[in-house]
Amino acid sequence: MAFINASTSVNRVKLFIIKNSQAATPGTPIEADFYTAVSNSTGAATLTTAKDPILLGGLTDITINNSNGSYRWKQLDQSGENVLTTNATNTLSANFVLSPDTFFGSGAGGGALQDGIFKLSNDRIQVAFLVAPSGVTDNQTVLMGTGFISALAPTVSADSPVFLSPITIEVNGDYQKYMTTLAT
Amino acid sequence: MRTQLLAHLQANLTGAIKASAELPYEEGGVSLNLKNLRRVYLAEPYIEMDQLVGTFDSDINEKITVVQGLLSTDAKQRNADLDSALTIIAQAKDITTITNSFRNEFDYTTDISNGIITYNFEYRFHSID
Numbered sequence: 001m002a003f004i005n006a007s008t009s010v011n012r013v014k015l016f017i018i019k020n021s022q023a024a025t026p027g028t029p030i031e032a033d034f035y036t037a038v039s040n041s042t043g044a045a046t047l048t049t050a051k052d053p054i055l056l057g058g059l060t061d062i063t064i065n066n067s068n069g070s071y072r073w074k075q076l077d078q079s080g081e082n083v084l085t086t087n088a089t090n091t092l093s094a095n096f097v098l099s100p101d102t103f104f105g106s107g108a109g110g111g112a113l114q115d116g117i118f119k120l121s122n123d124r125i126q127v128a129f130l131v132a133p134s135g136v137t138d139n140q141t142v143l144m145g146t147g148f149i150s151a152l153a154p155t156v157s158a159d160s161p162v163f164l165s166p167i168t169i170e171v172n173g174d175y176q177k178y179m180t181t182l183a184t
Numbered sequence: 185m186r187t188q189l190l191a192h193l194q195a196n197l198t199g200a201i202k203a204s205a206e207l208p209y210e211e212g213g214v215s216l217n218l219k220n221l222r223r224v225y226l227a228e229p230y231i232e233m234d235q236l237v238g239t240f241d242s243d244i245n246e247k248i249t250v251v252q253g254l255l256s257t258d259a260k261q262r263n264a265d266l267d268s269a270l271t272i273i274a275q276a277k278d279i280t281t282i283t284n285s286f287r288n289e290f291d292y293t294t295d296i297s298n299g300i301i302t303y304n305f306e307y308r309f310h311s312i313d
Contacts, residue, residue, distance in 0.1 A: 159287075160237065
């Protein structure tokens with residue numbers, strides 16, 4: 001049985017975030033908004049510096065939620081209910097180890113990398129994202145979309161003195177499914 | 185970390201019980217701590233690595249630096265300095281010259297043989313790697 005392999009250095013899960021306003025077409029991000037090239041041998045991506053993407057490191061888990069709504073009704077001539085699916089609630093949730101560079105940003109400038117995850121959430125800035133369930137080497141399926149960051153809750157404890165936080169991207173509209181092409 | 189511990193113990197163990205800079209090796213089949221009673225010997229540190237947080241890219245690891253030590257004294261006649269020396273040895277885990285650890289531990293066990301009591305103690309310094 002084939003399975004989505006997310007365990008190797010080449011195929012590990014990746015999550016890229018840019019400001020939606022910096023996408024070539026805001027609202028409809030493309031692969032090149034996040035990275036310009038990928039090594040098929042190492043899986044390493046060359047980030048699109050002009051768009052200031054964040055490649056969120058330290059991910060401990062990630063969940064892609066695509067939860068359709070439903071409308072049910074009963075008919076007298078049927079014993080079972082009928083159902084229609086309605087608009088989906090799409091969210092992308094994860095937990096990650098905080099790095100000061102990605103969480104608080106690298107400093108002055110207008111991009112996501114300079115703002116950092118916290119400011120993107122605090123200022124309620126719409127972001128565009130690319131989540132790669134099995135990396136971004138050639139012909140891997142990725143999901144892109146736009147949304148808003150929420151649910152940050154950095155936590156630290158004496159037994160594990162590194163900050164961990166959940167993060168949720170409340171997806172605006174649908175996911176765009178895409179097959180990667182930039183790797184060589 | 186052995187260097188910092190040794191400096192602290194040598195500076196503070198000023199009674200009959202003192203700290204030696206030598207490693208606890210054997211000489212002529214006899215351990216140095218059994219040959220030289222009332223001397224604290226610290227071994228070379230060794231390192232244990234544990235995964236603290238597993239991530240997709242680079243795990244956050246917990247590095248535990250372990251320093252073991254030995255002190256032997258006469259079991260027949262308890263040394264007057266022993267209690268204060270053990271207190272100083274135990275408190276050494278919190279010396280301020282060791283700065284990069286987030287948890288410091290110390291414990292010891294004893295065994296008696298041929299009229300000599302030996303304190304086998306161990307410092308464990310936990311840091312992020």
